[in-house]
Amino acid sequence: MRNVFLFIRRYFNLVFFLALQVVSLMILFRFNKFHESVFSGFANEVTGSVNTRFNSVETYFTLKKENELLRAQNAQLLNKLKSDFYWPDSTSTFVSDTVRIDSLEQYRKFLYLPAKVISNSVNSQQNYLMLHRGEAQGVTKNMAVVGPAGIVGTVVSTSKNMCVVMSLLHRQSKVVAVLKKGSGYGEVSWDGQDPGYVTLMKVPKTVTAQKGDTVVTSQFSDKYPPGYMIGTVESIEDDPSANSYHLKVKTATDFFSIQHAFIVKNLQRGEIEELEKSIKRIQ
Amino acid sequence: MSDLLKNSIRFILFILVQVLVLNKIPSLHRFITPYLYFLFILWLPFKTPRLSMTLIGFLFGLSLDFFVHTPGLHAAACTMIAYLRSFLIILLMPKETLEISYAEPSITSMGFMPYATYVLLLTFVHHVYILFLEWLQFPNILYFLGKVFATTGISLLLITITEMLFNRKSRYRTNVA
Numbered sequence: 001m002r003n004v005f006l007f008i009r010r011y012f013n014l015v016f017f018l019a020l021q022v023v024s025l026m027i028l029f030r031f032n033k034f035h036e037s038v039f040s041g042f043a044n045e046v047t048g049s050v051n052t053r054f055n056s057v058e059t060y061f062t063l064k065k066e067n068e069l070l071r072a073q074n075a076q077l078l079n080k081l082k083s084d085f086y087w088p089d090s091t092s093t094f095v096s097d098t099v100r101i102d103s104l105e106q107y108r109k110f111l112y113l114p115a116k117v118i119s120n121s122v123n124s125q126q127n128y129l130m131l132h133r134g135e136a137q138g139v140t141k142n143m144a145v146v147g148p149a150g151i152v153g154t155v156v157s158t159s160k161n162m163c164v165v166m167s168l169l170h171r172q173s174k175v176v177a178v179l180k181k182g183s184g185y186g187e188v189s190w191d192g193q194d195p196g197y198v199t200l201m202k203v204p205k206t207v208t209a210q211k212g213d214t215v216v217t218s219q220f221s222d223k224y225p226p227g228y229m230i231g232t233v234e235s236i237e238d239d240p241s242a243n244s245y246h247l248k249v250k251t252a253t254d255f256f257s258i259q260h261a262f263i264v265k266n267l268q269r270g271e272i273e274e275l276e277k278s279i280k281r282i283q
Numbered sequence: 284m285s286d287l288l289k290n291s292i293r294f295i296l297f298i299l300v301q302v303l304v305l306n307k308i309p310s311l312h313r314f315i316t317p318y319l320y321f322l323f324i325l326w327l328p329f330k331t332p333r334l335s336m337t338l339i340g341f342l343f344g345l346s347l348d349f350f351v352h353t354p355g356l357h358a359a360a361c362t363m364i365a366y367l368r369s370f371l372i373i374l375l376m377p378k379e380t381l382e383i384s385y386a387e388p389s390i391t392s393m394g395f396m397p398y399a400t401y402v403l404l405l406t407f408v409h410h411v412y413i414l415f416l417e418w419l420q421f422p423n424i425l426y427f428l429g430k431v432f433a434t435t436g437i438s439l440l441l442i443t444i445t446e447m448l449f450n451r452k453s454r455y456r457t458n459v460a
Contacts, residue, residue: 013333017366020341021359028355028416043349050350054303121306121351123316125417128352164352 044159048130051119062257069148070260110225111265113138115145118162122195122255127167129153131261134161144223144264150252151175151217151230152261163263168230169195169255176221177230180214183207188215188230188249195255197234200247207245209236215249222272225264286328286386294343297323302350305441315433319441320347320357321409324365325402326451328387333369340365360412364405375401389451402442410434 008015059066115133133139135158145152145165153167166173168190175188177200184207186200200215213233219226231249239246266272301320308317324340331339344361348354372388375397385392388401410431418427 016334017337020337020362024355024359047350
Protein backbone atom coordinates (compact mmCIF):
# COMPACT_ATOMS: atom_id res chain seq x y z
CA MET A 1 0.00 0.00 0.00
CA ARG A 2 2.80 2.32 0.92
CA ASN A 3 4.39 1.69 -2.42
CA VAL A 4 1.21 2.68 -4.20
CA PHE A 5 1.19 6.04 -2.42
CA LEU A 6 4.86 6.53 -3.14
CA PHE A 7 4.25 5.74 -6.78
CA ILE A 8 1.40 8.23 -6.98
CA ARG A 9 3.45 10.90 -5.26
CA ARG A 10 6.39 10.33 -7.54
CA TYR A 11 4.37 10.37 -10.73
CA PHE A 12 1.67 12.79 -9.65
CA ASN A 13 2.48 15.16 -12.54
CA LEU A 14 2.12 12.41 -15.08
CA VAL A 15 -1.09 11.15 -13.53
CA PHE A 16 -2.53 14.66 -13.45
CA PHE A 17 -1.55 15.19 -17.08
CA LEU A 18 -3.14 11.94 -18.18
CA ALA A 19 -6.30 12.75 -16.24
CA LEU A 20 -6.64 16.11 -17.99
CA GLN A 21 -6.07 14.42 -21.36
CA VAL A 22 -8.81 11.94 -20.66
CA VAL A 23 -11.17 14.71 -19.57
CA SER A 24 -10.58 16.74 -22.73
CA LEU A 25 -10.94 13.77 -25.04
CA MET A 26 -14.12 12.77 -23.28
CA ILE A 27 -15.69 16.20 -23.77
CA LEU A 28 -14.49 16.25 -27.36
CA PHE A 29 -16.04 12.98 -28.43
CA ARG A 30 -19.15 13.45 -26.38
CA PHE A 31 -19.81 16.84 -27.90
CA ASN A 32 -19.34 15.68 -31.44
CA LYS A 33 -21.68 12.81 -30.93
CA PHE A 34 -24.57 14.51 -29.26
CA HIS A 35 -23.94 18.15 -30.16
CA GLU A 36 -24.08 19.32 -26.63
CA SER A 37 -21.61 19.87 -23.88
CA VAL A 38 -21.61 20.07 -20.14
CA PHE A 39 -21.23 23.81 -19.90
CA SER A 40 -22.61 24.76 -23.28
CA GLY A 41 -25.39 26.91 -21.85
CA PHE A 42 -23.19 29.01 -19.62
CA ALA A 43 -20.30 29.15 -22.08
CA ASN A 44 -22.61 30.26 -24.89
CA GLU A 45 -23.69 33.26 -22.83
CA VAL A 46 -20.10 34.31 -22.15
CA THR A 47 -18.63 33.77 -25.61
CA GLY A 48 -21.84 35.17 -27.04
CA SER A 49 -21.42 38.49 -25.28
CA VAL A 50 -17.85 38.85 -26.60
CA ASN A 51 -18.97 37.90 -30.09
CA THR A 52 -21.86 40.37 -29.99
CA ARG A 53 -19.51 43.24 -29.32
CA PHE A 54 -17.10 42.24 -32.04
CA ASN A 55 -19.92 41.67 -34.47
CA SER A 56 -21.21 45.21 -34.05
CA VAL A 57 -17.98 46.29 -35.77
CA GLU A 58 -17.84 43.45 -38.24
CA THR A 59 -21.33 44.15 -39.54
CA TYR A 60 -20.17 47.31 -41.27
CA PHE A 61 -17.96 45.42 -43.67
CA THR A 62 -20.81 43.46 -45.20
CA LEU A 63 -23.48 46.15 -44.88
CA LYS A 64 -23.78 46.79 -48.59
CA LYS A 65 -24.18 43.18 -49.59
CA GLU A 66 -26.60 42.57 -46.75
CA ASN A 67 -28.69 45.53 -47.89
CA GLU A 68 -28.89 44.19 -51.41
CA LEU A 69 -30.01 40.79 -50.17
CA LEU A 70 -32.68 42.28 -47.94
CA ARG A 71 -33.90 44.55 -50.73
CA ALA A 72 -34.19 41.56 -53.03
CA GLN A 73 -36.14 39.69 -50.41
CA ASN A 74 -38.32 42.70 -49.75
CA ALA A 75 -39.17 42.93 -53.41
CA GLN A 76 -40.02 39.25 -53.47
CA LEU A 77 -42.32 39.66 -50.47
CA LEU A 78 -43.94 42.81 -51.83
CA ASN A 79 -44.83 40.87 -54.95
CA LYS A 80 -46.80 38.47 -52.81
CA LEU A 81 -48.93 41.16 -51.17
CA LYS A 82 -52.63 40.80 -51.51
CA SER A 83 -52.96 44.31 -52.87
CA ASP A 84 -50.90 43.33 -55.89
CA PHE A 85 -53.69 41.16 -57.16
CA TYR A 86 -56.81 42.74 -58.47
CA TRP A 87 -59.89 41.07 -59.73
CA PRO A 88 -61.90 43.41 -61.93
CA ASP A 89 -65.15 41.51 -61.55
CA SER A 90 -65.93 40.23 -58.13
CA THR A 91 -68.99 38.05 -58.01
CA SER A 92 -68.90 37.28 -54.33
CA THR A 93 -69.27 39.51 -51.31
CA PHE A 94 -66.90 39.40 -48.44
CA VAL A 95 -68.52 38.67 -45.08
CA SER A 96 -66.42 38.68 -42.01
CA ASP A 97 -67.23 36.10 -39.40
CA THR A 98 -67.79 37.50 -35.93
CA VAL A 99 -66.84 34.27 -34.15
CA ARG A 100 -63.37 34.91 -32.81
CA ILE A 101 -61.48 31.88 -34.04
CA ASP A 102 -58.25 32.53 -35.82
CA SER A 103 -58.64 29.88 -38.44
CA LEU A 104 -55.37 30.84 -40.11
CA GLU A 105 -53.35 29.86 -37.08
CA GLN A 106 -54.41 26.21 -37.16
CA TYR A 107 -53.00 25.57 -40.56
CA ARG A 108 -49.81 27.52 -40.23
CA LYS A 109 -46.88 25.14 -40.41
CA PHE A 110 -43.80 27.33 -40.43
CA LEU A 111 -43.07 30.42 -38.37
CA TYR A 112 -40.02 32.56 -39.16
CA LEU A 113 -38.14 34.12 -36.25
CA PRO A 114 -35.56 36.70 -37.31
CA ALA A 115 -32.15 36.57 -35.60
CA LYS A 116 -28.81 38.26 -35.88
CA VAL A 117 -25.70 36.20 -36.57
CA ILE A 118 -23.11 37.05 -33.93
CA SER A 119 -20.39 34.60 -34.82
CA ASN A 120 -19.64 32.42 -37.78
CA SER A 121 -16.86 30.21 -39.03
CA VAL A 122 -16.02 28.70 -42.40
CA ASN A 123 -12.45 27.54 -41.94
CA SER A 124 -12.89 24.36 -39.93
CA GLN A 125 -14.27 20.95 -40.80
CA GLN A 126 -17.08 21.52 -38.35
CA ASN A 127 -18.48 24.98 -38.72
CA TYR A 128 -20.95 26.57 -36.35
CA LEU A 129 -22.80 29.87 -36.23
CA MET A 130 -24.10 31.59 -33.15
CA LEU A 131 -27.36 33.53 -33.30
CA HIS A 132 -28.60 36.14 -30.86
CA ARG A 133 -31.88 34.43 -30.01
CA GLY A 134 -32.41 31.66 -27.49
CA GLU A 135 -34.83 29.68 -25.39
CA ALA A 136 -36.36 32.82 -23.90
CA GLN A 137 -37.26 33.92 -27.43
CA GLY A 138 -38.76 30.60 -28.46
CA VAL A 139 -35.84 28.73 -30.00
CA THR A 140 -35.48 25.02 -29.37
CA LYS A 141 -33.12 22.35 -30.68
CA ASN A 142 -33.50 20.95 -34.19
CA MET A 143 -35.07 24.05 -35.69
CA ALA A 144 -33.97 24.94 -39.19
CA VAL A 145 -32.11 28.17 -39.96
CA VAL A 146 -32.40 29.92 -43.30
CA GLY A 147 -30.90 33.11 -44.66
CA PRO A 148 -32.35 35.61 -47.13
CA ALA A 149 -30.75 33.74 -50.05
CA GLY A 150 -30.80 30.11 -48.99
CA ILE A 151 -30.68 27.63 -46.13
CA VAL A 152 -28.00 27.95 -43.44
CA GLY A 153 -28.17 25.07 -40.94
CA THR A 154 -29.83 23.51 -37.90
CA VAL A 155 -29.99 24.63 -34.25
CA VAL A 156 -27.97 22.19 -32.14
CA SER A 157 -27.79 23.84 -28.75
CA THR A 158 -29.51 26.71 -27.01
CA SER A 159 -28.99 28.90 -23.98
CA LYS A 160 -31.20 31.62 -22.55
CA ASN A 161 -30.45 34.26 -25.17
CA MET A 162 -28.21 32.57 -27.73
CA CYS A 163 -28.27 29.50 -29.85
CA VAL A 164 -25.59 27.55 -31.69
CA VAL A 165 -26.31 26.48 -35.24
CA MET A 166 -24.62 23.61 -37.04
CA SER A 167 -23.81 25.17 -40.37
CA LEU A 168 -24.55 23.49 -43.70
CA LEU A 169 -20.74 23.46 -43.89
CA HIS A 170 -20.37 20.76 -41.23
CA ARG A 171 -19.19 17.23 -41.91
CA GLN A 172 -22.20 15.81 -40.11
CA SER A 173 -24.89 18.00 -41.64
CA LYS A 174 -27.39 16.35 -43.95
CA VAL A 175 -30.35 17.96 -45.70
CA VAL A 176 -32.95 16.18 -47.81
CA ALA A 177 -33.03 18.00 -51.14
CA VAL A 178 -34.58 17.82 -54.58
CA LEU A 179 -34.04 19.49 -57.93
CA LYS A 180 -36.53 22.29 -58.46
CA LYS A 181 -37.56 20.63 -61.72
CA GLY A 182 -39.36 18.12 -59.56
CA SER A 183 -37.24 15.01 -59.64
CA GLY A 184 -33.96 13.78 -58.25
CA TYR A 185 -34.30 13.38 -54.52
CA GLY A 186 -30.97 13.21 -52.70
CA GLU A 187 -29.03 14.27 -49.66
CA VAL A 188 -26.97 17.44 -49.48
CA SER A 189 -23.78 17.14 -47.45
CA TRP A 190 -20.39 18.83 -47.27
CA ASP A 191 -17.01 17.22 -47.97
CA GLY A 192 -15.09 19.60 -45.73
CA GLN A 193 -13.05 21.18 -48.50
CA ASP A 194 -14.48 24.30 -50.13
CA PRO A 195 -16.94 26.48 -48.16
CA GLY A 196 -18.54 27.64 -51.42
CA TYR A 197 -19.78 24.21 -52.49
CA VAL A 198 -21.79 21.30 -51.11
CA THR A 199 -22.62 17.94 -52.73
CA LEU A 200 -26.01 16.50 -53.61
CA MET A 201 -25.43 12.76 -53.22
CA LYS A 202 -27.15 9.73 -54.68
CA VAL A 203 -29.23 11.28 -57.45
CA PRO A 204 -30.45 8.41 -59.67
CA LYS A 205 -29.15 8.37 -63.24
CA THR A 206 -32.67 8.38 -64.61
CA VAL A 207 -32.82 12.04 -63.70
CA THR A 208 -31.41 14.47 -66.22
CA ALA A 209 -29.55 17.21 -64.40
CA GLN A 210 -27.89 20.18 -66.02
CA LYS A 211 -25.44 22.80 -64.91
CA GLY A 212 -27.37 25.70 -63.43
CA ASP A 213 -30.32 23.67 -62.17
CA THR A 214 -31.74 24.90 -58.87
CA VAL A 215 -31.56 22.64 -55.82
CA VAL A 216 -34.22 23.23 -53.15
CA THR A 217 -35.26 21.62 -49.87
CA SER A 218 -37.65 18.72 -50.25
CA GLN A 219 -41.07 18.47 -48.65
CA PHE A 220 -39.89 15.28 -46.94
CA SER A 221 -37.76 17.29 -44.58
CA ASP A 222 -39.31 17.74 -41.16
CA LYS A 223 -37.31 20.89 -40.42
CA TYR A 224 -36.92 22.98 -43.53
CA PRO A 225 -39.83 24.64 -45.32
CA PRO A 226 -40.21 22.89 -48.69
CA GLY A 227 -38.90 24.60 -51.81
CA TYR A 228 -36.40 26.79 -50.02
CA MET A 229 -33.29 27.49 -52.09
CA ILE A 230 -30.09 25.53 -51.33
CA GLY A 231 -28.01 26.36 -54.38
CA THR A 232 -27.38 25.78 -58.07
CA VAL A 233 -25.72 22.81 -59.76
CA GLU A 234 -22.13 23.58 -60.69
CA SER A 235 -20.94 20.27 -62.11
CA ILE A 236 -22.07 16.67 -62.41
CA GLU A 237 -19.93 13.69 -61.42
CA ASP A 238 -20.63 10.04 -62.12
CA ASP A 239 -20.41 7.63 -59.25
CA PRO A 240 -18.94 4.56 -60.98
CA SER A 241 -19.76 2.21 -58.13
CA ALA A 242 -23.48 2.94 -58.12
CA ASN A 243 -26.17 3.90 -60.52
CA SER A 244 -26.20 7.50 -59.41
CA TYR A 245 -24.74 10.97 -59.83
CA HIS A 246 -23.04 13.30 -57.40
CA LEU A 247 -23.93 16.90 -58.11
CA LYS A 248 -21.61 19.66 -56.98
CA VAL A 249 -23.84 22.47 -55.76
CA LYS A 250 -22.85 26.10 -55.28
CA THR A 251 -24.49 27.31 -52.09
CA ALA A 252 -26.98 30.13 -52.44
CA THR A 253 -26.02 31.49 -49.03
CA ASP A 254 -22.70 33.29 -48.95
CA PHE A 255 -21.29 31.86 -45.73
CA PHE A 256 -18.47 34.41 -45.69
CA SER A 257 -20.71 37.41 -45.21
CA ILE A 258 -23.89 36.15 -43.52
CA GLN A 259 -25.26 38.62 -40.94
CA HIS A 260 -28.98 37.94 -40.63
CA ALA A 261 -30.90 34.71 -40.57
CA PHE A 262 -34.34 33.34 -39.81
CA ILE A 263 -34.94 30.48 -37.43
CA VAL A 264 -37.79 28.38 -38.79
CA LYS A 265 -40.16 26.86 -36.31
CA ASN A 266 -42.20 23.91 -37.54
CA LEU A 267 -45.45 24.25 -35.60
CA GLN A 268 -46.62 20.78 -36.59
CA ARG A 269 -43.44 19.00 -35.66
CA GLY A 270 -44.84 17.71 -32.37
CA GLU A 271 -47.70 16.04 -34.18
CA ILE A 272 -45.31 14.42 -36.68
CA GLU A 273 -43.09 13.13 -33.92
CA GLU A 274 -46.04 11.68 -32.02
CA LEU A 275 -47.21 9.89 -35.14
CA GLU A 276 -43.76 8.46 -35.76
CA LYS A 277 -43.57 7.29 -32.18
CA SER A 278 -46.92 5.54 -32.44
CA ILE A 279 -45.74 3.72 -35.59
CA LYS A 280 -42.70 2.47 -33.73
CA ARG A 281 -44.91 1.21 -30.96
CA ILE A 282 -46.98 -0.82 -33.41
CA GLN A 283 -43.88 -2.39 -34.87
CA MET B 284 4.28 44.48 -13.70
CA SER B 285 3.87 41.26 -11.82
CA ASP B 286 4.09 37.96 -13.67
CA LEU B 287 0.54 37.06 -12.75
CA LEU B 288 -0.96 40.26 -14.14
CA LYS B 289 1.21 40.16 -17.26
CA ASN B 290 0.28 36.60 -18.05
CA SER B 291 -3.41 37.16 -17.35
CA ILE B 292 -3.43 39.97 -19.89
CA ARG B 293 -1.58 37.77 -22.37
CA PHE B 294 -4.11 34.98 -21.78
CA ILE B 295 -6.99 37.24 -22.81
CA LEU B 296 -5.13 38.90 -25.69
CA PHE B 297 -3.99 35.64 -27.25
CA ILE B 298 -7.49 34.18 -27.11
CA LEU B 299 -9.06 37.30 -28.59
CA VAL B 300 -6.48 37.60 -31.38
CA GLN B 301 -6.95 33.95 -32.29
CA VAL B 302 -10.74 34.09 -32.26
CA LEU B 303 -11.42 37.52 -33.69
CA VAL B 304 -8.55 37.93 -36.16
CA LEU B 305 -6.76 34.73 -37.12
CA ASN B 306 -9.81 32.48 -37.31
CA LYS B 307 -11.44 34.94 -39.69
CA ILE B 308 -8.72 35.02 -42.32
CA PRO B 309 -10.58 33.78 -45.38
CA SER B 310 -8.03 33.09 -48.10
CA LEU B 311 -6.21 30.36 -46.20
CA HIS B 312 -9.26 28.69 -44.75
CA ARG B 313 -9.60 25.66 -46.97
CA PHE B 314 -6.45 24.01 -45.82
CA ILE B 315 -4.87 25.95 -43.01
CA THR B 316 -5.99 27.48 -39.75
CA PRO B 317 -3.36 30.01 -38.73
CA TYR B 318 -2.66 29.09 -35.10
CA LEU B 319 -0.77 31.47 -32.87
CA TYR B 320 -2.57 31.31 -29.53
CA PHE B 321 -0.43 28.49 -28.06
CA LEU B 322 2.54 30.89 -27.96
CA PHE B 323 1.05 31.92 -24.62
CA ILE B 324 2.09 28.57 -23.16
CA LEU B 325 5.58 28.79 -24.65
CA TRP B 326 6.02 32.19 -23.00
CA LEU B 327 5.00 31.19 -19.47
CA PRO B 328 7.72 31.88 -16.87
CA PHE B 329 10.37 29.24 -16.16
CA LYS B 330 9.46 29.01 -12.52
CA THR B 331 5.84 27.96 -13.06
CA PRO B 332 5.38 24.64 -11.22
CA ARG B 333 4.84 21.72 -13.54
CA LEU B 334 1.45 20.90 -12.08
CA SER B 335 -0.03 24.37 -12.52
CA MET B 336 1.56 24.56 -15.97
CA THR B 337 -0.46 21.53 -17.06
CA LEU B 338 -3.60 22.97 -15.51
CA ILE B 339 -3.08 26.40 -17.13
CA GLY B 340 -2.60 24.67 -20.48
CA PHE B 341 -5.87 22.82 -20.06
CA LEU B 342 -7.85 25.91 -19.04
CA PHE B 343 -6.30 27.99 -21.82
CA GLY B 344 -7.17 25.43 -24.47
CA LEU B 345 -10.66 25.02 -23.07
CA SER B 346 -11.39 28.75 -23.21
CA LEU B 347 -10.47 28.80 -26.90
CA ASP B 348 -12.62 25.73 -27.42
CA PHE B 349 -15.70 27.50 -26.15
CA PHE B 350 -15.30 30.15 -28.81
CA VAL B 351 -14.90 27.72 -31.68
CA HIS B 352 -17.40 25.12 -30.38
CA THR B 353 -15.02 22.17 -30.24
CA PRO B 354 -14.81 21.49 -26.48
CA GLY B 355 -11.78 19.37 -25.68
CA LEU B 356 -9.89 19.63 -28.97
CA HIS B 357 -7.58 22.52 -28.21
CA ALA B 358 -7.65 21.70 -24.51
CA ALA B 359 -6.10 18.28 -25.20
CA ALA B 360 -3.36 19.73 -27.39
CA CYS B 361 -2.54 22.57 -24.99
CA THR B 362 -2.34 20.22 -22.01
CA MET B 363 0.05 18.10 -24.04
CA ILE B 364 2.49 20.91 -24.89
CA ALA B 365 2.25 22.44 -21.43
CA TYR B 366 3.27 19.10 -19.98
CA LEU B 367 6.08 18.42 -22.47
CA ARG B 368 7.44 21.96 -22.14
CA SER B 369 9.35 21.45 -18.92
CA PHE B 370 11.14 18.33 -20.20
CA LEU B 371 12.15 20.11 -23.36
CA ILE B 372 13.52 23.09 -21.44
CA ILE B 373 15.66 20.84 -19.26
CA LEU B 374 17.02 19.17 -22.39
CA LEU B 375 17.67 22.36 -24.32
CA MET B 376 18.93 24.84 -21.74
CA PRO B 377 22.64 25.50 -22.12
CA LYS B 378 23.17 25.79 -18.37
CA GLU B 379 21.03 25.22 -15.31
CA THR B 380 21.90 28.64 -13.99
CA LEU B 381 20.26 30.51 -16.82
CA GLU B 382 16.94 29.33 -15.56
CA ILE B 383 17.32 31.57 -12.55
CA SER B 384 18.73 34.56 -14.42
CA TYR B 385 15.84 35.11 -16.80
CA ALA B 386 12.11 35.09 -16.25
CA GLU B 387 10.74 33.35 -19.32
CA PRO B 388 11.84 31.53 -22.50
CA SER B 389 13.01 33.86 -25.27
CA ILE B 390 15.88 34.17 -27.74
CA THR B 391 17.99 36.15 -25.26
CA SER B 392 17.42 33.81 -22.34
CA MET B 393 17.92 30.52 -24.18
CA GLY B 394 20.01 31.39 -27.23
CA PHE B 395 18.73 31.33 -30.79
CA MET B 396 19.12 27.67 -31.71
CA PRO B 397 17.73 26.16 -28.47
CA TYR B 398 14.79 28.56 -28.55
CA ALA B 399 14.09 27.82 -32.23
CA THR B 400 14.17 24.06 -31.57
CA TYR B 401 11.90 24.54 -28.56
CA VAL B 402 9.31 26.49 -30.57
CA LEU B 403 9.53 24.20 -33.59
CA LEU B 404 9.08 20.99 -31.63
CA LEU B 405 6.19 22.21 -29.50
CA THR B 406 4.42 23.76 -32.50
CA PHE B 407 4.77 20.50 -34.38
CA VAL B 408 3.49 18.41 -31.49
CA HIS B 409 0.53 20.76 -31.01
CA HIS B 410 -0.51 20.63 -34.65
CA VAL B 411 0.03 16.92 -35.09
CA TYR B 412 -2.11 16.25 -32.06
CA ILE B 413 -4.95 18.61 -33.04
CA LEU B 414 -5.05 17.45 -36.64
CA PHE B 415 -4.72 13.83 -35.58
CA LEU B 416 -7.87 14.17 -33.48
CA GLU B 417 -9.59 15.72 -36.47
CA TRP B 418 -8.24 12.98 -38.71
CA LEU B 419 -9.66 10.27 -36.47
CA GLN B 420 -13.11 11.49 -37.37
CA PHE B 421 -12.54 11.96 -41.11
CA PRO B 422 -9.64 9.77 -42.22
CA ASN B 423 -7.68 11.00 -45.24
CA ILE B 424 -3.95 10.53 -44.83
CA LEU B 425 -2.58 12.84 -47.54
CA TYR B 426 -4.85 15.65 -46.49
CA PHE B 427 -3.70 15.13 -42.90
CA LEU B 428 0.04 15.22 -43.68
CA GLY B 429 -0.25 18.21 -46.00
CA LYS B 430 -2.27 20.05 -43.40
CA VAL B 431 0.22 19.33 -40.61
CA PHE B 432 3.17 20.73 -42.55
CA ALA B 433 1.33 23.70 -44.02
CA THR B 434 -0.18 24.68 -40.67
CA THR B 435 3.17 24.31 -38.88
CA GLY B 436 4.83 26.50 -41.51
CA ILE B 437 2.23 29.25 -41.16
CA SER B 438 2.38 29.10 -37.35
CA LEU B 439 6.17 29.43 -37.35
CA LEU B 440 5.90 32.41 -39.66
CA LEU B 441 3.37 34.03 -37.33
CA ILE B 442 5.54 33.34 -34.28
CA THR B 443 8.58 34.88 -35.99
CA ILE B 444 6.58 37.99 -36.82
CA THR B 445 5.26 38.19 -33.26
CA GLU B 446 8.76 37.83 -31.80
CA MET B 447 9.98 40.61 -34.08
CA LEU B 448 7.04 42.93 -33.38
CA PHE B 449 6.94 42.57 -29.62
CA ASN B 450 10.39 42.84 -28.24
CA ARG B 451 9.90 41.28 -24.84
CA LYS B 452 12.22 42.84 -22.34
CA SER B 453 13.84 39.82 -20.77
CA ARG B 454 15.86 41.66 -18.21
CA TYR B 455 18.57 39.99 -16.27
CA ARG B 456 17.28 39.21 -12.79
CA THR B 457 19.56 40.25 -10.02
CA ASN B 458 19.43 39.33 -6.40
CA VAL B 459 18.23 42.81 -5.52
CA ALA B 460 14.95 42.58 -7.36
